[in-house]
Structure formats: structure tokens, C-alpha cells
Amino acid sequence: MVSEYNTLFSNQGIPPSEMCAKVGNLLDASDPSPVSLSGPSFFNFDIVAVGLGFHHFEDPFFAAKQLVARLKVGGVLMVIDFLPHEHVHGHTHAASKTVVHHGFEMEEVRRMFGDVGAGGGFDLQVLGRGVVFKGAREGGEEMRRSVFMARGTKV
Numbered sequence: 001m002v003s004e005y006n007t008l009f010s011n012q013g014i015p016p017s018e019m020c021a022k023v024g025n026l027l028d029a030s031d032p033s034p035v036s037l038s039g040p041s042f043f044n045f046d047i048v049a050v051g052l053g054f055h056h057f058e059d060p061f062f063a064a065k066q067l068v069a070r071l072k073v074g075g076v077l078m079v080i081d082f083l084p085h086e087h088v089h090g091h092t093h094a095a096s097k098t099v100v101h102h103g104f105e106m107e108e109v110r111r112m113f114g115d116v117g118a119g120g121g122f123d124l125q126v127l128g129r130g131v132v133f134k135g136a137r138e139g140g141e142e143m144r145r146s147v148f149m150a151r152g153t154k155v
Contacts, residue, residue, distance in 0.1 A: 026066040027057060044072040052147075054081045055103065065116040071154040077118040079109070083126065083146040106148070113152035120153035 005021040024037035048067045057063040068077055084103035106124050113119045127147045136143035 026070075027059070027063055029059070029062060032066065043070055045070055045075055046072065047076045047078060049078040049080075051080045052082070054079055060104070061112055061116065064112050064118070068116045068118045068154055071118070073154055075154045076151055077113065077116075077154065078149065078151045080127075080147060080149045083148055085145055103145070104148075109148070109150045113150065118152035118154050120155040122150070122152040124148055124150040 002021040002023050006016065009019050010016070022036065022042075024034050026032070026034070026037060028034070048071055050063075050067070054060045054063065064077065064079075071077065082103040084105055109124055110119075110122055113122050125148065127149055130144055130146040133143040133145070135141075
């Protein structure tokens with residue numbers, strides 16, 4: 001997948017120095033500073049964003065800490081994910097092996113951002129009316145989830 005991504009952008013005339021994918025895992029607590037992601041180009045980012053991924057992370061706090069470590073001071077951590085919801089049965093489990101958390105409380109997100117050093121200018125907004133997963137439940141019923149966007153600056 002990484003090579004396909006890099007080929008796609010190379011074919012569009014975008015040089016690897018401007019945009020490229022790398023393989024690495026910042027979420028492995030047994031190797032928090034992987035060699036493959038240790039060069040200077042992997043630090044001092046203006047923004048780090050995770051869209052609808054935090055509920056898949058085993059340890060969202062550790063993930064946030066790892067990502068904030070890659071931001072420059074004044075850089076922004078942005079997370080889009082779900083507010084809490086019940087894990088009710090009567091729906092299919094296509095993603096059940098990858099979903100670890102069933103949403104996040106607003107105060108939990110605020111505390112996490114502050115504790116990992118990205119609490120400056122913290123803001124959290126609930127986005128519109130959320131998202132609808134059509135046919136996600138048995139019988140083809142839809143499943144609704146409220147979505148939030150949180151941002152904080154590294155201090």
C-alpha cells in the first residue's frame with residue numbers, strides 16, 4: 001500500500017521530498033521511538049490529525065502522547081472521533097476486532113490533551129448531526145454516531 005501511495009504521487013509529479021508515505025508504528029509501547037521514524041523529518045510538525053481513528057487505538061492516551069512528541073511547540077493536535085455510544089448487539093461485527101473504544105467523553109478528551117501537553121487553546125465541537133452507517137445492524141437498520149472535533153496546541 002505504501003509503495004502504491006508513493007507511486008501515485010510520483011506519477012502526479014510530486015517529488016518524495018514534498019510528499020511520501022513511510023512504514024512505521026508509533027503505538028508500540030515496547031518500541032516508542034522506532035528507528036524507521038527517528039529522522040529529523042519526523043519531528044516538528046505544524047499539525048498532527050487523526051480522523052476517526054482514536055477509537056481503534058488500544059491506548060489513546062499513549063497515542064496522543066506519541067503524536068504530540070512529534071509536534072513543534074505551538075503545533076496543533078486535532079482529533080475527530082465519536083462521542084460515547086452503547087455497544088449494542090443486533091448489529092454486524094465487521095469491525096469488531098478493531099474497535100477498542102466506544103467513543104470518548106468530552107471531559108476525557110480535554111484531560112487527555114492537557115495531560116499530553118496539547119491543552120493550549122483546547123476546543124471541542126460536536127459536528128452537525130453526526131454520521132449514519134446504513135445497514136450496519138442486522139436487518140439493515142442504520143446506526144447513528146455523534147462525532148466531535150477536538151484541537152489543542154502544544155505548549
